[in-house]
Structures are given as structure tokens and as C-alpha cells.
Amino acid sequence: MRDNKGKSIIAFPDNYTVIDIETTGLSSEWNEIIELAAIKCCNGNPVNNFHTLVKPSRPIDPFITELTGINDEMVEHAPRIDNVLGDFLSFVGDDIVVGHNISFDVNFIYDISIKLFNRPFSNDHINTVRFANKLLPELPHKTLNCVCKHFSISTHGSHRALKDCELTNSIFQRMLSMIDDRDAFCDLFKKWKNPNLRWTTKDILANPDYKPDEDSPVYGKAFCFTGKLDQMPRKEACQIVVNMGGKLTETVSKKTNYLVLGCTDYCKTIKDGKTSKQKKAEKYQREGSDISVITEDVFYQMIEDY
DNA sequence: TCTCCTCGAGATCT
């Protein structure tokens, strides 16, 4: 719904501007900006910065003051957004902007820019969360604070706009340094847009280091999964099956021996609690195929020797 | 069967 909004891109620009805002809440429709900050970077190094508090039209919620440390007194003599947004936009120019979950900031800026100047914020943007998802998959949470801690970067003073810009640039540079093949890294993000790059069961190959036990209940059996697993990503479960000498089927077919039921609560298009894979499996079972529908827990018991 | 589109929860931002 936001015309001419910039694109979220995966890129490695020499020059960019890190931005961050603090607001009175999460909704760009109902909440207001109370702090704006930006750091212009060349070759990864800060060269110039912009910072200002902004006076909102209504008092700041205590929760936000607790979170950011910004209170009504601090913004009492700060300029209003209509007096500083132009300066902020001029500072940013047409740079690529970088931020942690930056669509949040971009949407706020876009909406207020439309409201005040009837002009869209069209800068392309780089979201550091996307980098963290791919480069730090083992990290349970990808919040700015968690990623900083992972890199042993002190988060003292965080949740203020300028400090968060600094922190974001630090983790951005650390993550960039982890990437040795940029083309391959970019390909990781094309997976879902390009079906040819999306992983399928055929991509899961047995790890030759693992010697399958021929007596295990998994050995020689064909598995299919439906729903989201609780204990591990589906891809990991598929890998274990293959390592243990089992096989995989992309969909339920007459070759499938086990359909593993994950959680499907999130999917509202499922009316009667059963996915199409489960219905198909039950149909084959009635027709005499060697197929069992098992819960996630039963699956974990089957692979407990792994 | 395969491709393309839509839907939805959860994460993340304050």
C-alpha cells in the first residue's frame, strides 16, 4: 500500500547510512517519532552523524520511557517532527539505509514524509536481521541486543537511536566479514522466490561419516513431514532420517511409510485439523498401503539412537 | 506433478 517505497535488498555497499528511530509505540498509524538518528558510513566507517530528539503531540507512555529512557521532560524543548524531518531526509539523501528490522523505521519515516511533504521515502534498505538469520542460525533470538552479545559488543546505552545506529553498524560489519562468497550468500535469499533454489527432499544427502544401523526403525523406511516441528527445523529432521538410512518423499505417495505430524495450528485454511498430506495418508492406509501417521513425539523416539 | 499465487503465525522493531 506504500507506493514507491524502497526495496529490501541484500547488498554490500561501500557507502550507506545507518538509521534508527525511537517512537511512542509500534504503530506508525497511531504512534509518533520521539528520536531520530543516522550515521553516514564510508567503507564501513562512520564519517558523519545526525541526531535529534523530537517532541510528540501527546505524553510518552511510561512503558516507552522505561524502555528507552526518554521522558516528557527530555523532549519538552525538542523540535516537532515537521521541523526536523526535512533535515533528517536531507542528511540521508538517496543513500541505501541500513537498520535492524529496518522496515519498521522505513514505514514510520515513509508515512510521516507522505503526511508532511506528500513525498514517499523511496530509499532501498538493508535489514541486518536477514543477515543474522542466515549467518547466525544457532542464535535463538536475533534481537539487536542478542546479536551484539554474540559478538561481545557492549549494549550499554542501547534503545537510544544514535547508540542503536552504532551497534547496528558494528554487527553489520562483523557479519559482512563472515561472508567469503557474496554471490552464494545472495543466493540464499532467492530460495523462496525462485523455486529452483528452494530446497527439496532430493537435496538432503546422507552424511557419509554416519554409519546407519540396519536394525533402527528408520532404516529403509520412507518419511514425509507435514506441519512445523517443535524440536527442530524440518530440514534437520530430514537430514537425520537420511543419515540413519531412511528415505524421504516430497509428498505423500504410495512409497511413503511414515507421515510425521508437526504443528499445523497456525494454518487457518485447515478446516478439520488435518492437512492435505494427512488426508492423503489416511486414504492410502484404508487402501492397504504400508503407511502410518505418527506424531512428532513418536518420531523423536524412533530417532533417539541417533 | 509442477508452478504460481494467497494466507497466516511468529519474530523483530517501539
Added chain:
DNA sequence: CTCGAGGAGA
């Protein structure tokens, strides 16, 4: 965004 679904159409 990410990554599970379902469904239409070739």
C-alpha cells in the same frame, strides 16, 4: 521477513 500451508491451472 521466514517458512509452513492450500488451491488453481497447465
